[in-house]
Amino acid sequence: MNWYVVYTKPKWEKKVAEQLSKSGIECYCPTIIQIKQWSDRKKKVEVPLFNSYIFVRLDDKDRNVIFQSAGVVRYLFWLGKPAIVKDDEIHVIKKWLDAPEKFDVSVDNIKVGDTITVDSGPFATQKATVQEINNNHYLLVLESMGCVLKIKYN
Template identity: 45%
Template sequence: MSWFVLCVKAQQEKKVADVLRKMNVEVYCPMIQETKVWSDRKKVVETPLFKSYVFVKLEEKYRGIVFGAPGVIRYLFYLGKPAVVRDEEIWNIKKWIADDGKDLDKLSQLIPGSEIVVQNGLLKDHKGVVYWINKNNVAFLLKEMGVVAQVKLRDVV
């Protein structure tokens, strides 16, 4: 059995996953917690990590069964064949989501002037001092080079 990627209607990921589970199909729809801010309130909501995509694990000959669920559009294709996701990749997504709560604690400690070490990307293992932070990026001063670099926030924690 292989993991396939289903393209589903926008904002229907959770509903499609529930219907497919009721049809006894192994489904994975990774969800993350996001804080939505309105003018009068804040709310933590659960949103899909991959918008308009759901993973299903089934045998090749039973791929057509998923079209019985409302909201399913098609399979994602790569090089003319349905895209197959390895078990290790699904496991890595699950592990990343499980560790996400730990990252939030580290993010709350990031303030201008604090020291950081880049964990991923081209600047991996470089140390610096936080210059500024926004929703997605961190700018920091690389002491050894004397320049300000900008990296994705997820690469820092």
Template identity: 35%
Template structure:
């Protein structure tokens, strides 16, 4: 039996095609949601605030099962996201929460890793690039305390959580 109820489904789009894919879906009267964040872009002669996708190559569509094929035949759509062998669906509440979060966020930062206190991390960028340390505490999302290996000291570093990753 095919489920014909409407749900939110995540899509994977072609690289840098999120906005054009959303426009193509709108032309087909398919409801979609592209979470956008504001970012400052620097050129040689100016700075500009632009809106860019929060999740690169991701877009959400509100459809029923009978519209799967129509969505897949839309320019820019690569595939649906699967979880445990089935097309993943997102609860309405999570989409509403994401919209609310983005409406109120002034400095939102997405971190790809789930990093726990006590975990070994590698600093990927900035003046401390290449250092392996232990995450001791989070003062804020821009200020973290790391314990440096073999020194016995902890140091507070003002760096973005996006610049660290867990060490395997």
């Protein structure tokens, strides 16, 4: 069984994941807590990490089952085939979201363009390219995951 990326209607990620789970399909909608501000108050709100995307795990022959759920638009494709996400990439996302807020990071003699291996935190063992070094942060490109990691320091 493979993990596939499903594109949903905007703001339907959690609803689609709940519907698919109820119908027995293994799915994952990573969420984070954000503080939203209204004119009269601030509130912590759980929002999807990836807008309009969820992950489903099923056999290739069962891929059409998800279209029975309202809110599903299509699969994400890569090179003409449905995009498949590796189990270890899903595991890294889960590990990152479950990790504590603060990490100890030390960077010694690293310059822009260097390729490094992250040695601690939720992205441990991931290879990254240093894109920017600033007064209070580093930008690392994690090519295997297709994302940019911003590490702040004081």
